[in-house]
Amino acid sequence: MNPAALHKDFISQLRKAALHSFQIIGFPTTKNEDWKYTNVIPLVKNGFEPVGAKTQLKETPHFDNIVRLKANRLVFIDGFFDASHSEIVDNNDKVIISPLGTHLENAGSAFFGTMADYNKDGFTAMNTSFFTDGAFIHIPKNCIIENPILLYFISTEGAAGNVSVPRNLVIIGENAQCSLVECHQNLSSVTAASNSVTEIALQENAGLEYSKILSRTEKYSHIGTTAIRQEKNSRLNSWSVTCGGNLVRNNLNVMFNDENCETQLFGLYVLSGNDHADNHVTVDHAKPRCRSNQLYKGIINGAATGVFCGRILVRKDAQKTNAFQANKNILLSEQATVHSKPQLEIFADDVKCTHGATTGQLDEEAVFYMRSRGISEQHAKNILHQAFAWEVIDKISNNELKDYLAYSLMIALNR
Amino acid sequence: MLQIKNLKVSVEGKEIIKGFNLTAHAGEVHAIMGPNGSGKSTLAAALTGREGYEVTGGEIIYNGKNLLELSPEERAREGVFLAFQYPVEIPGVSMANFMKAAINEIRKHRSLPPLNAVEFLKLMKEKMKLVEMDEKLLSRSVNEGFSGGEKKRNEIFQMAMLEPKLAIMDETDSGLDIDALKIVANGVNQLRNQENIFLVITHYQRLLNYIVPDFVHVLFDGKTVKSGKKNLALELEEKGYDWIKKEVETAG
Numbered sequence: 001m002n003p004a005a006l007h008k009d010f011i012s013q014l015r016k017a018a019l020h021s022f023q024i025i026g027f028p029t030t031k032n033e034d035w036k037y038t039n040v041i042p043l044v045k046n047g048f049e050p051v052g053a054k055t056q057l058k059e060t061p062h063f064d065n066i067v068r069l070k071a072n073r074l075v076f077i078d079g080f081f082d083a084s085h086s087e088i089v090d091n092n093d094k095v096i097i098s099p100l101g102t103h104l105e106n107a108g109s110a111f112f113g114t115m116a117d118y119n120k121d122g123f124t125a126m127n128t129s130f131f132t133d134g135a136f137i138h139i140p141k142n143c144i145i146e147n148p149i150l151l152y153f154i155s156t157e158g159a160a161g162n163v164s165v166p167r168n169l170v171i172i173g174e175n176a177q178c179s180l181v182e183c184h185q186n187l188s189s190v191t192a193a194s195n196s197v198t199e200i201a202l203q204e205n206a207g208l209e210y211s212k213i214l215s216r217t218e219k220y221s222h223i224g225t226t227a228i229r230q231e232k233n234s235r236l237n238s239w240s241v242t243c244g245g246n247l248v249r250n251n252l253n254v255m256f257n258d259e260n261c262e263t264q265l266f267g268l269y270v271l272s273g274n275d276h277a278d279n280h281v282t283v284d285h286a287k288p289r290c291r292s293n294q295l296y297k298g299i300i301n302g303a304a305t306g307v308f309c310g311r312i313l314v315r316k317d318a319q320k321t322n323a324f325q326a327n328k329n330i331l332l333s334e335q336a337t338v339h340s341k342p343q344l345e346i347f348a349d350d351v352k353c354t355h356g357a358t359t360g361q362l363d364e365e366a367v368f369y370m371r372s373r374g375i376s377e378q379h380a381k382n383i384l385h386q387a388f389a390w391e392v393i394d395k396i397s398n399n400e401l402k403d404y405l406a407y408s409l410m411i412a413l414n415r
Numbered sequence: 416m417l418q419i420k421n422l423k424v425s426v427e428g429k430e431i432i433k434g435f436n437l438t439a440h441a442g443e444v445h446a447i448m449g450p451n452g453s454g455k456s457t458l459a460a461a462l463t464g465r466e467g468y469e470v471t472g473g474e475i476i477y478n479g480k481n482l483l484e485l486s487p488e489e490r491a492r493e494g495v496f497l498a499f500q501y502p503v504e505i506p507g508v509s510m511a512n513f514m515k516a517a518i519n520e521i522r523k524h525r526s527l528p529p530l531n532a533v534e535f536l537k538l539m540k541e542k543m544k545l546v547e548m549d550e551k552l553l554s555r556s557v558n559e560g561f562s563g564g565e566k567k568r569n570e571i572f573q574m575a576m577l578e579p580k581l582a583i584m585d586e587t588d589s590g591l592d593i594d595a596l597k598i599v600a601n602g603v604n605q606l607r608n609q610e611n612i613f614l615v616i617t618h619y620q621r622l623l624n625y626i627v628p629d630f631v632h633v634l635f636d637g638k639t640v641k642s643g644k645k646n647l648a649l650e651l652e653e654k655g656y657d658w659i660k661k662e663v664e665t666a667g
Contacts, residue, residue, distance in 0.1 A: 363503075363505075364466070365503045366503050366504075366505045368465055368466065368487060368503075369499065369502070369503040369505070369557075370505075370513070370516075370517070371486070371487040371488045371491070372463050372487050372488075372490075372491055372496075372497050372499075373491055373496075373513075373517035373573065373577065374488050374491035374492045374517050374518075374520045374521040374524070374577065375488060375516050375517055375520055376488050376520065377486070377488065379516060379520070383508055383512070383513075383516060384505070384507075384508070386507075387505065387506065387507025387508045387556075388507060390507050391507060
């Protein structure tokens with residue numbers, strides 16, 4: 001048997017195993033502690049079938065401003081690669097930025113399916129079994145990519161009622177660096193959903209800036225898992241920005257597989273109406289001398305619900321761990337709700353771990369101070385909301401991306 | 416012209432200002448003095464429309480307009496300015512952005528175009544000199560990490576930027592050392608002109624050595640119990656508030 005066929009066989013075996021797992025565990029209910037505040041049954045009971053085939057579009061979708069970002073862009077429509085709107089600006093023979101489909105055979109069984117565990121989570125099992133396409137990115141050793149890589153996933157009318165199932169694998173080689181932006185949007189006027197999984201491996205001394213953005217989320221539901229494995233001395237800065245959504249669940253699982261890793265996880269959710277967004281973050285300190293920091297913030301209006309669950313696991317061997325977590329929320333209405341749940345499980349004795357959560361209203365003193373200078377009440381509130389959010393996105397190094405996020409947040413805040 | 420007639424203000428159902436009267440003309444500086452709890456800060460809050468301060472009687476007529484019908488921002492746009500006793504910290508909002516938003520809303524109200532970045536920066540720098548404020552503070556968050564003196568200077572800086580017609584200073588002297596006090600007073604004196612009115616609210620006479628008032632009013636238990644020229648402040652300093660209390664009691 002030739003190696004390519006062997007890999008193909010590997011993928012089909014994986015799909016089978018995941019399907020088997022999915023049939024056993026199924027979709028979670030609110031009886032499951034990890035899904036206590038997020039009921040997915042109404043979402044999955046009707047039309048949560050994977051999109052079967054690529055949609056033939058009658059006209060070009062009206063892309064969002066994010067396509068203007070100078071980036072190596074891969075566009076996926078309803079979970080299928082769309083070459084005509086994709087573009088690579090950093091030409092480098094050794095770098096692979098391509099749809100998964102063309103590279104599945106070479107994707108490396110050493111990585112694929114090893115970070116996102118399909119035995120524990122029904123959505124990951126479904127994704128592993130039914131994924132249609134996605135990105136395969138390999139930044140080889142010592143390589144630094146100048147422009148960000150944008151993975152742009154959109155839902156269109158063609159996928160109406162079904163769920164798109166993209167799957168990404170990202171390998172950042174030894175000493176390599178890049179910035180990755182994963183954006184999910186519903187560009188249709190109908191209800192749409194996606195179930196995505198992104199696996200990222202950071203090799204020794206690798207560096208990654210990873211931004212996951214949910215914008216243009218009207219009538220959109222998204223269940224997404226990002227599973228990251230960090231090797232020795234690697235560094236990760238992650239941003240998860242959610243601008244609304246019918247039902248959003250972002251799972252972010254980071255595992256330190258060797259010593260001296262560092263990770264900064266920032267998150268922001270701006271919700272209104274009946275939006276529901278649930279961020280589950282897990283940092284697995286499996287090895288000693290690693291540092292993690294989480295800062296998640298929410299602005300919640302209307303009858304929307306925000307959930308933050310931050311789990312820090314410090315295993316027995318993980319001495320000299322530094323792990324911090326903070327979750328801050330502003331509730332702008334009586335009906336707005338937030339569930340904030342820290343989970344610290346510490347089995348090592350020489351560690352520094354802290355966590356804290358605050359939930360409050362807008363600072364009325366500050367609003368009055370601004371009004372007394374002639375600034376209207378609404379404008380004053382906008383300024384304060386943006387200032388609250390800015391702490392999260394301020395450290396993003398790409399100014400174009402930061403501008404885009406500032407713009408998206410302004411829209412989300414003024415819905 | 417400002418006319419406050421028989422003003423009554425309650426906080427949480429308790430009457431604090433119990434019939435306050437004041438008439439001030441353009442170009443005048445009025446000092447309002449009084450012991451702790453006499454209602455000085457409540458008066459400032461009522462003039463600027465702060466929530467929770469309920470006006471239960473009387474009126475405030477300012478340049479022919481009923482001030483009580485206007486929102487705090489509308490009052491500011493009409494030229495009312497309060498230098499806060501306790502300036503508010505606003506993390507994440509830079510001084511520059513804050514002032515830009517304020518000045519452009521006020522300009523809009525006066526049918527003036529917004530200032531461009533260059534004009535705005537020039538104006539900021541010019542006005543900062545007035546109160547000897549460090550330019551570095553421009554990029555910092557509003558009042559965050561400012562010392563007590565910097566906060567008070569910042570209030571006068573904002574006053575200079577917005578060029579109010581009715582400037583109310585609420586215990587601006589509290590917590591200031593003598594050098595900072597002189598700087599603040601010097602800034603205020605440069606802003607005095609024939610078109611604006613200053614209400615200087617203070618517990619102590621000290622500030623009035625540097626900002627010399629035309630009139631002094633003594634507030635006690637929510638009412639003006641004595642009015643006079645600037646030497647009334649000196650008399651108060653000498654005799655203390657007990658003198659006023661006794662007079663009120665004797666009269667009662």
